[in-house]
Amino acid sequence: MKKPFKTEAEITWCPGCPNFMILESVRKTLMNLSEQGVQQKDFAMATGIGCHGKMFDYLDISGIYGLHGRVIPTMLGIKLGNPNLTVLGFAGDGDTYAEGMGHFVHAGRYNANITLIVHDNQAFALTTGQATPTSQKGYKNKAMPFGKPTLALNPIKLALTSRASFVARCNARDIAHTSEILEKAIKHNGFSFVEILQDCISFNLETNNRDKQMYKFSQPCKDQEQALKLADEWDYDDGKGKIALGIFWQDTTRTPLEEELPQLKELLKKKVGWTGFKR
Amino acid sequence: MRLNILIGGKAGQGINKISEIVSCTLTAHGYFIFNYRDYPSIIRGGHNFNVLSISDEKISSHESRIQGIVAMDDKTIGLHEKELEQDGFSIKPDEFLEFGRNLNVALAGALIKILGIKKELLLEEIKEQLNNPESIKAAEAGFASQKEKFNLKKLNNKLTILNGSEAVAQGAINSKLDIYLAYPMTPATPVLHELASKQIENKFLVFQPENEIAVANAALGASFSGAKVMVGTSGGGFDLMTEALSLQGISEIPLTVYLASRPGPGTSIPTYTLQNDLDIALRGGHGEFPRVVIAPGNPKESAETTNQALYLAQKFNTLSIILSDKHLGESAFSFSEKINPPLKVEVKRTVPGEKVVRASSYEHDKFGNTTEDGQIAVENADNRMKKYQEIKKECEKFEMIKFHGKKDSKNLIIGWGSTAGAITDAIKGLDFKFLQVIYLKPLSNQIKTEMEKAKKVILIENNVTGQLGRLIREKTGISIPKENRILKYDGRPFRSDELREEILKK
Numbered sequence: 001m002k003k004p005f006k007t008e009a010e011i012t013w014c015p016g017c018p019n020f021m022i023l024e025s026v027r028k029t030l031m032n033l034s035e036q037g038v039q040q041k042d043f044a045m046a047t048g049i050g051c052h053g054k055m056f057d058y059l060d061i062s063g064i065y066g067l068h069g070r071v072i073p074t075m076l077g078i079k080l081g082n083p084n085l086t087v088l089g090f091a092g093d094g095d096t097y098a099e100g101m102g103h104f105v106h107a108g109r110y111n112a113n114i115t116l117i118v119h120d121n122q123a124f125a126l127t128t129g130q131a132t133p134t135s136q137k138g139y140k141n142k143a144m145p146f147g148k149p150t151l152a153l154n155p156i157k158l159a160l161t162s163r164a165s166f167v168a169r170c171n172a173r174d175i176a177h178t179s180e181i182l183e184k185a186i187k188h189n190g191f192s193f194v195e196i197l198q199d200c201i202s203f204n205l206e207t208n209n210r211d212k213q214m215y216k217f218s219q220p221c222k223d224q225e226q227a228l229k230l231a232d233e234w235d236y237d238d239g240k241g242k243i244a245l246g247i248f249w250q251d252t253t254r255t256p257l258e259e260e261l262p263q264l265k266e267l268l269k270k271k272v273g274w275t276g277f278k279r
Numbered sequence: 280m281r282l283n284i285l286i287g288g289k290a291g292q293g294i295n296k297i298s299e300i301v302s303c304t305l306t307a308h309g310y311f312i313f314n315y316r317d318y319p320s321i322i323r324g325g326h327n328f329n330v331l332s333i334s335d336e337k338i339s340s341h342e343s344r345i346q347g348i349v350a351m352d353d354k355t356i357g358l359h360e361k362e363l364e365q366d367g368f369s370i371k372p373d374e375f376l377e378f379g380r381n382l383n384v385a386l387a388g389a390l391i392k393i394l395g396i397k398k399e400l401l402l403e404e405i406k407e408q409l410n411n412p413e414s415i416k417a418a419e420a421g422f423a424s425q426k427e428k429f430n431l432k433k434l435n436n437k438l439t440i441l442n443g444s445e446a447v448a449q450g451a452i453n454s455k456l457d458i459y460l461a462y463p464m465t466p467a468t469p470v471l472h473e474l475a476s477k478q479i480e481n482k483f484l485v486f487q488p489e490n491e492i493a494v495a496n497a498a499l500g501a502s503f504s505g506a507k508v509m510v511g512t513s514g515g516g517f518d519l520m521t522e523a524l525s526l527q528g529i530s531e532i533p534l535t536v537y538l539a540s541r542p543g544p545g546t547s548i549p550t551y552t553l554q555n556d557l558d559i560a561l562r563g564g565h566g567e568f569p570r571v572v573i574a575p576g577n578p579k580e581s582a583e584t585t586n587q588a589l590y591l592a593q594k595f596n597t598l599s600i601i602l603s604d605k606h607l608g609e610s611a612f613s614f615s616e617k618i619n620p621p622l623k624v625e626v627k628r629t630v631p632g633e634k635v636v637r638a639s640s641y642e643h644d645k646f647g648n649t650t651e652d653g654q655i656a657v658e659n660a661d662n663r664m665k666k667y668q669e670i671k672k673e674c675e676k677f678e679m680i681k682f683h684g685k686k687d688s689k690n691l692i693i694g695w696g697s698t699a700g701a702i703t704d705a706i707k708g709l710d711f712k713f714l715q716v717i718y719l720k721p722l723s724n725q726i727k728t729e730m731e732k733a734k735k736v737i738l739i740e741n742n743v744t745g746q747l748g749r750l751i752r753e754k755t756g757i758s759i760p761k762e763n764r765i766l767k768y769d770g771r772p773f774r775s776d777e778l779r780e781e782i783l784k785k
Contacts (some may be wrong), residue, residue: 009648044504044631049640056639057648062631064503065639065649066496067526073493077500080458080486082632085504106489263484274457275505275626279482 005030005040009057018172018198019051021098022119023058024279025178026088030061032183033086044085046074048100050092051120051200061088069099072107075114079238082273083113083258086186093120094132097153101133104155107191108164112257115185117194118155119172121200122207122236129203138236139204152236155195156248160227165190165251167227169244170200171214184247197243210243217246224249280335283342283430285359285392287328288351288372290321296331296408297349298611301394302440304404308396308614309434310324312609315341320465320550324326326354333394335434339577339612339700340775347393349386357486366398368393368428370732384409388421395430398422412513436615443607443697444469446578446618447511447537450585452635454479455620457506457664459485465549465639466605467511467539491516493536495523502532503638505630507589511537514556515546521563524598528568528663530638533626537585540604541768551770552605554696557746560602561720569667571599571674572720576681576699578612580717586621587677593624595670602719606741606772607697669685671721677713679718680725691733692782693720693726693759695747698739698774704775705782716747727755737785738764741772 002008005027014021014060034040045063047056048071056065062085066074066105071091096104096118107116124130124156129141131148134155138147159167166188170178178196185192199208213234221227225250234241258264283299288294295316302312311334318327333751345362348355348369356369363369370393375385382747384405393399393755398419441449447470451459459478461471475485488494494510502508512520517538527534540556542548560572571591581603588599629636637647642659644650683699684692684706694702695716702713712728716722730736730751738748738759745764752758765781767773 007646007648032456036711042300042632043632054649056637060635062634062636063638064500064530064532065637065641065647066499067522067640070492070496070523073496074500076488076493077460077497077502078504078631079500080484080497081501081504081506081508082630085631102490103493106493165424198561261484261486262479263482266482273630273632274507276631277457277482 003027005060007060011058013051013054014202016201017051019054019119021175022174022178022196022198024052024056025175025182026055028175028179029182029186032179033186037050038086042084042086043088044078045090046071046078048092048095050095050124051096052092052095055090058172061089069095070103072100072103073093075088075116076110076112079112079114079258080264083264083268084271084273085255087114088186089114089116091116091118093118093122093134094124097133097155105162108159108162110257111165111190111254113189113191115194117182118193118195119198120155120195121204123200125177125200125203136207136239137205141203154231154236156231156242157228159179159193160224160231160249162248164193165254166192167249168193168247169195169197171211171245172196173211177216181247188250190251190254194222207239210239213241214243214245217244220247220250281338281342282333282346283334283344284331284347284349285328285345285362286331286349287326287355289323290325290327291316291323292351294327294329294351299385300384300404301331301390302611302613304391304396304400304626306438306440307404308431309436309438310335310431311338311436311438312440312611312613313338315339316609317771318550326358328355328359337614338704338771340704342776343774344776347390347782349390351382351386351718352525370425375417375421378417378420381414384414385417385421388418389425392422392425393428395427422430435673438613438615440611441578442469442611443575443578443581443603444609445473445583447585447601447603448473448477449618450603451475451509451589453582454586454589454624455507456483456509456589456626458483458501458508459474459511460488460498460508461511462487462491462494462516464513464516466541466608467513467516468536470511470537470609471523482553482560484669491519495520498534499523499526499530499532502534503631505626507593507624507626509535509537509589511539513541514537514543514559517556517559517563525564525566525568526640527598528566529640529642531596532638533596534598535588535592535724536598536600538600538602539608540602545662548770550605552697552741552772553768553770554604554698554741555743557602557719557750558566560600561750568663569597569670570720571597571670572602573599573718574602574696575607575717576696576715577607577614579614579616579618581607582618584717586624589624590622591670591673593626594673595666596628597666597670602696604640604697674718674721677718679723681715681717683713683715684709686712689734690730691735692737692739692741693747698741701773701775701778702739705778709782719747719750720756722750726751727757730755730757736763737782739778740766742766743768
C-alpha cells in the first residue's frame with residue numbers, strides 16, 4: 001500500500017543515510033498537519049541540487065526541483081504566487097551556505113511565511129565529498145588534498161543575526177524531536193530556519209557520530225544574546241563542545257511579508273491564489 | 280516642417296520637465312514629437328540634454344541639425360552652439376534665475392512662445408502637471424520674455440505620447456499581469472517604476488528581490504503557483520538570470536522577460552544605447568530549449584508585443600523575451616494609432632492548491648520524477664522541439680515582420696528594434712523598402728524571399744558586429760556583405776538625417 005505523502009520512486013540515497021530519517025520526520029510532520037486540516041494539495045516545496053534534493057522525488061506534494069543554491073527565492077516565489085500555500089524548502093549546506101548564501105542572509109529580514117530545512121552533512125556529498133562552508137578546517141577531500149584551509153561558518157549565528165524569526169537545530173537521527181520542531185517551524189507565521197545535522201556516511205566521516213555531544217533544550221531563548229551564546233557552544237571547526245538542539249529563537253511579534261503587501265493580504269483574506277483572484 | 284530643439288542642463292535641474300511640458304502642449308496642438316534623452320551616469324551635475332524633435336507629420340527619430348537651444352546652464356551653450364543652424368535661436372537661463380526651482384518651467388514658457396503657440400494651451404498644461412502659483416508665474420514670465428519665431432497653426436491630430444517603457448508597462452497591465460519582479464538596472468528600471476506606481480489601482484504586485492538570480496528563480500516559483508509573471512532587466516542582470524532561464528526550458532514553467540539592452544561588455548557606458556544583446560536573448564541559458572524573442576520598434580509595438588509575449592508564455596508554457604533598449608525605452612514618441620486590444624492571457628495549467636503538481640530541473644517522467652533513462656531524455660527533447668514548431672505556427676498569426684517605405688523598391692534595408700524609427704524617417708521619399716524584423720525567434724521565412732527578390736540589401740544595426748545579420752545568415756544562408764552594413768556603436772542612436780546620408784552612400 002502507498003504510504004501517505006510518499007511517492008513510489010525508488011530511493012537512491014546510500015543505504016543507511018540519515019536522509020531516510022529526515023524523510024520520515026517530514027512525512028510524520030505532514031501527516032500531523034494533515035490531521036489538523038492542511039490538505040495535501042496545499043503543500044508546496046522547493047528543493048535544491050544535492051543529496052537532499054532527492055526529497056523531491058520521494059515526497060508526494062507539489063513542488064519545484066529547482067537549481068542549486070536557489071531554494072529560498074524559489075520558495076519565496078511560490079509564496080508570492082499563492083500565499084495560501086504551505087511552503088517548505090529542502091536545501092543542503094553547500095546549496096544554502098555556499099552557492100545560495102546571497103539569499104539566506106535576506107530571508108530573515110523578508111520574513112515570508114516559509115520554512116527552510118537545511119540538511120547539513122558538512123560536505124558536498126553528491127559531487128563526492130568536497131568541502132562546504134560548514135566543513136571543519138583541515139578537512140581533507142579530493143579538491144583540497146592538504147586539508148580545507150578556511151574556517152567554518154556557524155549558520156545558527158548567521159540566521160540569528162540576519163533576523164530570522166524562527167531558528168532551530170535538530171539531529172537527523174531523532175525523528176520524534178525533528179518532526180516536533182518541523183511542525184512548530186511550519187506553524188510559525190514567518191521565516192523559519194531549521195538546520196538538521198546529519199552524518200554523511202560516505203564522506204567527511206570524521207564529523208560522524210556526534211550524538212553523545214548533543215543535548216536538547218526545551219524553551220526558545222529569551223533574547224538574542226542567550227541564543228547566540230547557545231549557538232556558540234559547539235564549534236563547527238574543531239567539533240568540540242556540546243551541541244544544543246531545539247528552538248534557539250522564535251519571534252512571534254513580526255508581521256510576515258505577505259501581510260505587509262496589501263495585494264497578498266487580499267489573496268490571504270479571500271483564500272485564493274492569483275489564478276482564483278477576480279479583479 | 281521639422282524642428283529639433285536641444286534642451287540641456289545639469290542632471291537634477293529638470294530638463295525632462297521642459298521636454299514633457301512642451302511635448303504635451305505640442306501634441307495637444309496636433310503636432311508630432313520625438314524626444315531623445317542623452318545623459319551620463321550622474322545624479323547631480325554633469326551635462327544632460329534632450330533633443331525634442333517636432334513635426335507636422337509622424338516622426339520617430341531626432342536629427343543632427345538643431346534649430347534651437349534651451350539652456351539651463353552656460354555649459355549647454357558652449358557644448359552645443361556648433362550644432363545650431365545659422366538662424367537658430369537660443370534661450371539662456373540668465374534672465375530667469377529668480378525663479379529658482381521653476382527655472383525649467385520659465386524656459387518651457389519661453390520656448391512655447393517662440394514656437395508661436397497660445398499662452399492658454401501652455402497654462403492648461405502647467406496647471407495639469409504642476410498646478411502651483413510659482414510655476415504658473417514662471418511660465419507666464421518665460422512666455423512674455425520672447426518673440427514668436429514660428430507660427431505653429433493648430434492641427435487636427437489626436438495624439439498619445441508614450442515612451443517604450445511606459446508602453447511595455449501598459450502592455451503588461453493590459454494582459455492582466457499578476458507579478459512583476461525586477462532588480463534595478465538602467466535602462467530597464469523605468470518599467471519597474473511605472474508598474475510600481477500602478478500596482479495598487481490595477482491590483483498586481485511589484486516586488487524587488489535581492490538580486491537578479493533571486494528575481495528569475497522567484498519568478499519561476501510564482502509562475503508555478505499560478506501567477507502571470509514578468510521580470511525586467513538589462514544585459515548584466517540577464518546574464519545572472521540565464522541559469523534560471525535554462526530551468527524554465529526543462530521545467531516548462533511560463534516566464535516572460537523584459538530585456539532592455541545597453542552597451543557592453545561590462546559596465547561600459549551604462550546610460551547609453553546599443554543593440555548588442557540579441558545574441559544573449561537568443562541563446563542565454565545552457566541546453567537546448569524553445570523560446571520566443573520579440574523586438575518592438577516603437578511604443579505601440581512595445582505594448583502589443585508585451586501582450587503577445589505574455590500570451591505565448593502561458594499558451595505554450597515557454598520562455599518569451601521582449602527585447603528593447605535604452606533608446607526605445609527612454610525616448611518619447613507621439614502617435615495617432617490605437618494600441619490593439621490585448622489577447623486574453625490565461626493560466627490554463629493545473630496549479631498547486633488544486634492538486635499535486637510537480638516541476639523539475641532534472642529530466643523527468645510523466646509524474647515529474649527524476650529519470651536518467653536515455654529513451655525518456657530523447658522523447659522529452661523531441662517534445663520540446665515539437666513545441667517550438669507549434670509556437671512558430673502561432674507566431675505566424677502576428678506581425679513578425681513589417682514593411683516601411685517604398686513597397687515595390689528593389690533596394691531593401693533590414694533592421695530591428697529601436698533603429699526602426701530612424702530608418703523609417705531616413706528613407707522618406709527615397710527608393711528604399713525597409714523590412715523591420717519584429718520576431719527574432721522564430722524568424723519569419725519571408726525574410727529570405729524578400730532578400731532574394733531585392734537588388735541590393737543593406738543591414739542597419741546599432742551594434743559592433745551586426746547580430747541580426749549573423750542570425751539571418753544562419754537561417755537563410757545569405758550573407759549581407761560588409762560594405763552593405765551600416766553599424767553604429769558609439770552608444771548613441773542613429774539620427775535620421777545622418778542615416779539618410781549613409782544610406783545614400785551605399
